[in-house]
Amino acid sequence: MTRISAGLERAFATGGFAQPSVEDLRDAAGVSLRTLYKYTPSRSDMVYAALEYRHRRYLAHVxxxxxxxxxxxxLDLMDRVGGWMIAEASHGCLFHAxxxxxxxxxRLRDLLERHKSEVAARAAAATxxxxxxxxxxxIVEGLTQTWPLHREKAVSSAKLLAQGLLGS
Structure with missing residues (x-):
């Protein structure tokens, strides 16, 4: 299932949520249509599987x-978010998209809320x-949303703001 979810995540991250056909998603997952539907019986389930996979990868990376x-x-947290944006999400947050x-x-809104809540809780505990x-x-969300326009300046600004939280 991990391989399927990884392929679906890549397909949605590159093509958006409306663009890829089921055949495109099947090809991205690298399985037969029968296998794809066995594990993800609907297009919505394909989106959820991709986002759950993305959630786990983001938490691990960041x-x-x-x-x-x-x-x-x-400081490392903001650098990692910037690194994630370079490698994985140059157009912004896949959950918001x-x-x-x-x-x-x-269900998507709940998944978005759970993702953001877990990011916030783990980031706060780690810092x-x-x-x-x-x-x-x-600050993290501001970084992900301003990344497409400001790139490294967004990371530098996020670092300054986050350091201000530590000092207050």
Whole structure:
């Protein structure tokens, strides 16, 4: 299932949520149509599988093994988000894009909320900013949304803002 989810994630990240046909998704997953439907019985299930996979990868890339020192951790966190944007998401957040493509889908909105809540909680714990989860998430989200326009300047600005949280 991991290989299927990885292929689906790549297909949606590159082609958006409306563009790829089921045949494109099958090819990206590298399986037969029968196998694709066995594990993801509907196109919605394909989107959910891709986003669940993306969620796990993002958490591992951005939050696993951050330094214990809060000041160093907050700087590394912003660098990792910037690195993620370079390698994986130069157009912005895939979760927000999914909700924008299907605004009435409550399951997608729940997945978005769970993803952002978990990012905020883990980031706050890793940086010593417990109780400041919303402020830290605002900085991370601002970085992901401004990345397409400002790239490294967005990372530098996010670092300054996050360091300000530590000092306040």
């Amino acid at each position: 939050l696993d093994d951050l330094p214990r020192d809060p000041r160093r951790a907050v 999914a909700v924008a493509a299907a605004p009435g889908d409550a 010593g900013l417990e109780g400041r989860e919303v402020a830290l998430l605002l």
